Each structure stands twice: as structure tokens, then as C-alpha cells.
Amino acid sequence: MAGDSGRGTPGRPAAAVRVGAADGHTGGPRTVPLGMAVLLLGAAVAIAVDVRGYRDGAGGEPGPAAIPILVALLCAVAAIALVFQTLRSTALPGQSAPSVLPVRVIATVAALTAAGLLLQQIGFFVTFTGLAFAAGLLAGARRWWTSLGGAVVITWVVMIFFGRLFAVPLPAAPIDVFLGG
Amino acid sequence: MRTKFIPAAAACLLLSACADTATGGGGGAGGESDFPTKPITAVVAWSAGGGTDVMMRAFAQSAEDHLGQPINVVNKPGSSGAVGWGEIAHATQPDGYTLTMVSPEIGFLDEQGLYDFGLDDFTLITLLNEDPAALAVRADAPWDTFEEFVADAKADPGAISVGNSGPGLAWDLATTAIERSAGIELTHVPYDGAAASTQAVLGGTLDAMAFSIGEVHPQVEAGEMKVLGVALAERLEALPNVPTFVEQGYDVEIGTFRGIAGPAGMDPEIVATLNDAFVEMAEEDTFADVMENNSFGIRVMETEEFQPFFEDARDLYVDLLRESE
Amino acid sequence: MEIFSSLLGGFGTLFSSPHLIAAIAGAVVAGMVVGALPGLTATMAMALFLPFTFLMEPATGLAVLMGVFAGGIAGGSVPAILLNVPGTPASAATLLDGYPMTRKGRAGEALSMAMFASAVGGLVSALLMSVLAPVIARFALNFQAPEFFVLAIYGLTIIAAVAGKSLLKGYIAGLIGLVVGIVGLDPIAGQLRLTFGSQALYGGISLIPVLIGVFGITQALVMVRESSGVTERPRISGRTFVSADDLRSSSGTLVRGSLIGSGIGAIPGTGTDIGAFLSYSEARRRPKGRIPFGEGNPQGVAASESANNAVVGGSMIPTFTLGIPGEAGTAVLLGGLLIHGLMPGPDLFTGSQSSLVYTIFASFIVANVMILLLGTLAARLFVHVVRVPNQVLVPVILMFCMVGSYAINNRIADVYVTVVFGILGYFMVTHEFPVSPLVLGLILGPMAETNFRRAMTITHGDWTIFFTRPASLVFWALIVLSLVYVWRSARQRRVQEPAESEDSPEAVRPT
Incomplete structure (x- = not known):
């Protein structure tokens, strides 16, 4: 449990990432999707750290770690896919769109x-x-x-x-x- | 994180609510002779509508008349009771105005690190209810006695599955007690409570379930299920045809119970006042009717017996817990 | 047809005592108020009311409990439609089309459709319950851990139906829900997961605070943003009742929704929210009418609301016949039955107490008629909420969201959960991440995992159990159909609208 002190709960990084996105830019079209990718990766890492201490499943059931590991893998894949989708998408005209973070x-x-x-x-x-x-x-x-x-x-x-x-x-x-x- | 807020919450509540009876410093040490002088809060550590909640509300309604003050039931559910009981254990004045309904969990869940409090953080007042564990199977199951069940379990260890309410909780440990007394091995399957477990037994995926007798009473009455044994010294009055484990030669006496308690360090005089009122109340029909209709067993035990009774139960549970790990 | 004469007898008892009718009416109104407030649930109102039924005539007490229950589920649709904030989890699917209808000035129609659908769902389930309860209950017993697992997986495929523009973003929202669902004490092995030593997280992050956050707080923030720019208020069309045309084209959806809801309700361990989402995705699969789903199609409201009220009736089936309450609301009702000395079981329908049981059924039917009458009447009043300016609505919404999330468990930690998810929801919604999949992931993820592992425990690791039982096979077939449908509609979309990827800012809303 040494490595997880700074990570908080899965919900918390959400706020941190959002607020972090907030002070720099006023929520450009790419900031939030990329932030979401970071959030997903953060969740994946948090799960990877957390499952290390889990006990094994008794009597043939896959145990408490199995599904979280699967979810963490999916999170990582989705984060990468989201990064690609966001960077590939043509930049929006931008100026006319109202700010997301007034x-x-x-x-x-x-x-x-x-x-x-x-x-x-x-x-x-x-x-x-x-x-x-x-x-x-x-x-x-x-x-x-x-x-x-x-x-x-x-x-x-x-x-x-x-x-x-x-x-x-x-x-x-x-x-x-x-x-x- | 959380423990920081609870004292603040309780302090706020108490500050405002007890403004008129601020005794200063030693909560409860004042020894008020005219206790109670204001409404009592009864904390339920489980959700509204559950077994403890129903019992507490029935209790509150009947006990009000005996104390001459209203009893307000407040649900503080969360984390298997850790939230509501934690608040009583750590952040409540032992002045008798905040009570709760305790069950065996407060004696052993700190063993698993789920609670940061134990039996010593409470002042026990009166035991009101006891429900023994029962091993129930479908009515058409191949076993008619516990003996036959044991024989099959020995023939193929682990083949028989038994439902409970969660790993390390009371009914899981009751299953361990049954295994230990008969020298058998069963597969423990956790469910989200008795209803889901009953559904699985009636539907045929689960062979048996170990729960409080009250939880399967309706199905037994309806002829859908039968009970191979109850974990009590003598047969139940309500179900005289149901055998006990003891009479079948297996020493299993385990179950759950509920009683009223407050934070540790309550004034003995206040405890006595409350105990007298509760014992008197428990003898009345109104309370007894509600208990009976919900298949809750009534077992009244005064303060001085309740404490050693709970300690024995705790020792048994902790022992079983260590064994199952 | 002995059943019908028994039921008529029940109505006889009911109509011969005006105070019973009045009690049901009062209970329906109370239920609707409670249901409309986020955080206060029908279950909570029933539990609070239960002690008073000790003192009442059995018929009155139980009729009141039924009225509160039915009214509570119907009432949840009112804020869902008007404000995009579901009053109870049951209405989380209603807002998908209900709120767009309000944005288009059709609030009155959406509300009356919701009330009509609720009444239909309730009545269909009540009839099924009185006629076929013992048969259905037996059948529903085939539903066990393996089936729950497959049903949950099927439910997760619904994410595609509610994802909106980007499937990837929908799945990402769903994944967040799955991660949130992992937090807390694992119910099979007793392992603490992702709690990082915080005792507040041992019990996991519960659904309702998250729901209030991602819909309620998010909606308030979106409204605050609107008020920094030019705001156009939705108008209210002259129509206050749903048109005959819409009713006619929704009739199939209503019947299917009622049947799906009754079926889901009959299976203990599911719930109103799951029933509503299943019915909604089923309705989407047969697109009818001029308006696409998700943009204000009255059928979306009809599908969700007929199903969630039908779940209420359906959930009585295992409660009455087997003594197995499907969820918290019926558990309280079971308590009410037991207090009056009624033992659930097949005998309940034929034994000495059967007249009382049929009075209860009759009161449930009357309660649903009341929902239609009182609900449409109230709808005429409620539609004016959309005229209320933001500077009044925003404080009120925020206030009810914060108090509501506190009131569920009386703890401040739930308020924090609500605020955190409200902020997350705001960023999601403003960037086309739908929030409904998050809710679905949180409901279905734990259900899938727990039942998968439970089944594996029973079979000692033999996974063939998921493919050998008939009910599971039906759901596997549905999963395949569902995935084929997703694949086909995704391809169609790619062909149809390569240029239409930009959207107007005011379309932003939680879906």
C-alpha cells in the first residue's frame, strides 16, 4: 500500500484533472477528452496497484482481482483509443463556441x-x-x-x-x- | 478522512440538541434523577426497511410510553454497520439520549479490520431478541434429517453448497460452526441477504442455506422448505416440529441477537432506568405481536446478564473466524 | 374465473369504504411528491410509514403502502422530464426522450405520456399478478446466478443504444461506471477494493448520490453556463395531453414495456431502473414515428415509464407467492404483510386471507388509475416549471440535490460524492460523453461480477453453466442480436453523415 498514497479514489482524480484543465485553458475542444484519457489511465494504474494485495478466490471462483484487472485493461485500451480519436479529429473553428468554463x-x-x-x-x-x-x-x-x-x-x-x-x-x-x- | 467529520457532526448535533442539559465535561456523570427529560435518538446502523430497522421502529413506538419521551429513529447505514455504530462508539456522549440496536457484528468485525471499534466501546442495556441459525433446504431435498445431510457431505466433501449473507459475517460463521461440529466440508456461497439466498435454494442452484430461522419461517410454513436443524438448545415454541442440532447429537448453538446499547461509559443509574422501561415494555402484547408477526424471536435479558452473554458470543464468533481463515 | 370474482370482491370491499379510496389517493400523492424529490425514495417513505400500519386495518395499511410505492415510481418522471433530473433511479431512462420533448415545448405531452404509461404498466402488471402470480413465480425461479450474469451483460450492451454520437465515448462512460462499481467491500471474498484505507468507502459508492450528481448537479451547472450567454427558454405548446396519434403509435411500445417490466419485476434481485432501460433499448430497436429516439420521441417516455411501474406490480409476484422480496420497496411491503399476520405463499391466494389479498390487488389497480387522474391533473400545473427562470431553478435544483444526497443515508460523504460526480458529469456532458452509460455501468457491473463469481463458486469453476441453462441461452441470443444491431447502425451512421459531425452548443445535455 506504499504507492497509492497520492492517488486518491477513482472519483477524486476526476475533480483534480478537471480543475487542472480549468485554470490553464478555458476548456478547449481537446483538453477535456485528453483529460478523460488521463483519468482512465489513472484508474487503470490505481487498480493495478490495488490488486497486488488481494486474496485468491476460494474454490474455483476467479477471485476479487480478476474483474478489476479486466476493467483496468479496458480502461487503458479506451484511453489510447480516445487519445487517437481526439488528436485525429479536425480542430474545431473554436472561436465561436461558447466557453465550457466561464x-x-x-x-x-x-x-x-x-x-x-x-x-x-x-x-x-x-x-x-x-x-x-x-x-x-x-x-x-x-x-x-x-x-x-x-x-x-x-x-x-x-x-x-x-x-x-x-x-x-x-x-x-x-x-x-x-x-x- | 471520515472520522474527522463524524465527531464534528455529532458535536454539532449535540451542541444544539443538548443546549438545555449541558452537564459539562463528564457526560452522564451528572446522574439526573428525572431522566429522560428530552427526546431520545435511536440510531439504526442499517437501511430503512431492513430487519433491524423494523425491530427498532416497533421498539421505539412501544418504549416511548414507558419513558415518557419520544424516541426518534434515525438510519445511518453504510459499510456493513461501520458508519452508524462507529458514530455511537467514537463520537456520541454517553448521556442516554443516543442509543442504538447492536447485534453480534460489533463483537467481531474489528477482527477483520472492518470496524475500528469493538464490544468495549458500547454500554449494553437490554437484550430484546435472539434468532438461532437454521439449516434450511428445499422441501423435496434428498435429506430429511441432519444425519443424512452429514452422510452425503462426508461422501463428497465440498459438493454441497450453503448460502450465507457474506464472507466473515454471522451466517458464514454459523456454517463454519455446523461444519466443525459434524466434521464436514461445505461450499460457502455468499448472497445479498436471505431473500436472494431463498430464491437460489427454491430455484435449485443452491443446496441449502444457513440463516436466521425467522428468515425462512414463511417458506417453512408454506411447505416450500424444510429445516434440518436449528442452532438452539431447545426446540422453538413457534416451530415445535423443527429439530435442534443438539438433540441430533451435534453441538451447534449459534445465531444472532439484537439488543439496545449506548456508547461506553454510561451512568449506571440511567442504564437502570432504561433497562427497567425496556424490560417492562418487552412484556407487553403490542411489542410482542410485532416481533412475532415478523418471526423475530423474543429473548429479554437484563443488563447484568446481557454483558457476559455477549462476551461468550463474541468469543465463539472470533474463534470461528480465526478457524475459517 | 374464480380469480375475477375474487378481484371483484376486492373492489367491492374497496368501494364500500370511501376512507380507503381517500387513503389510496393521499398515498399516491405523497408517493409522487417523495418520488419527485431526488434522494427521497418511495422505499424510504414506505419504511417511515410502516409503523403506522401496525395501528391500521390491514387493508388500509397495505393499500397505503401500495399507493406510496406506485406513486413514488411515477412521480420520479416529473423532474426527469421537466429538468433532466430523475427523481428516482427508475426514471433515469425517461429523461433520454422526456427532457428533449420539454426543450421542444412538449412538456405537457411528455408528462401526460409518462402518467399514462405508468398507469398502463401498473395495470398490466396488476392483472398479470392477480391472474398468473403462482405460475410466473415458479418460472422466475429459473432465474439464478448464471442468468443474472448474462442479463447484466445484456444490459451493458444497452450502452450502445444510449451512447449518442460517439460509441467510444459511451463505452468510456460505461467503464467509469464499472470502475466506480468496484470500490468497496467485495461481496464474494470480503476483499476491500480501491478504498485506499478510507472507511467511508468500505460500503462502496452508492448509486443514488452518483445519479443525483451526474444528472442534477450537472444540469444546474449547464444552466449556469447558459445564463452567461443568450438564453432561449423553451416554450410550452398549447397541448397539455398527449395526442391520439402518439398514443396510437406508442401502443405497441406500451404493451411491450409493461410485459418487460412485469417480467423483470417478477425476478427478485433486479429493479425498476433495469426494467426501464431494457424496455427503452427494446423500443429503440423498432424506430417508429418522425422523431428519432433521444431527440424527444414520446415512445421513449412510454417505454421507460410503462416498464418501471410494471416492475412494481411484477415484484409483488415473488413477494406474495414465495415470500422473496425483489428489492427494498417490496421488502418493506413484505414487512407490512407479516405485521398483519399474512404469510406469503400459494395459500395466500386461496386460503382464509385471500379476500384481503384481493383487496390489496384492487387497491393497487385503483392506485394506478389515480396516477393517471391525479398525475395528468398535476401535469397541467407542473409544466409551468419550464417557465421559471434559471435564477430560481438553479438554486432550487442545487438545494434539493445536496439535501437529497444527504438524506439517503444521513451522511456527508454522500454529498461529496454528489458534488464530485456533478463536476465530472458537467465536463462529460459538455464534451459529448453521455452520462447514462456511467449509471448503467454502476448498476450492472457489480451485478455481473458478483453473479459470475457466485455461479463459479457453486460449480467449482465450471464455466459451462453459463451456456447450458435455457434462460441464459435466451439472453445470449439477445446479446448477439443487440451487438449485430449496434454494428449495423454504426455502419449506417458512417455512411449517412460523414459531414454532420459538428453539433450546436445548445444540444448539450446529460443523456
């Missing part, structure tokens, strides 16, 4: 990540009011106060609906308790 999308992703990290710390109500407010502005709201008002109302309704009716134990800070969550 500032708004990046900001929304940041807001989502922040909400996920803060949820446990500052409770449901503040986190989600903030998220809804930010998302409303990023999606083109013109008047910030209606957006904020809307965010407060919807967060409260969702909190009551999930917390009370469905007994979902939402992460609560004192303000959530005060508001009935």
Missing part, C-alpha cells in the same frame, strides 16, 4: 464545494441559504435582495420539510434549532 460555472463549483465543507461546521440553514443565494446570483438574478429573500425562504421550507416531515437529522447549528429544524 467564471460563473467555476464560481458555482466553488460554492458547492464550500457548502459541502461548511455544512458540518456552521449548520444547515446558513450554509444552504448562502449556497442558494450564490447560485441565484450566478444564474443571472438581477436584484440581489430578491435572491437573498428567496434563498432564506426556500432553505427554511426545505429544512422543515426534510427535518420535520422526513426526520432527516440535518446538521444543525443553534440557529437551525431556533428556526425549528
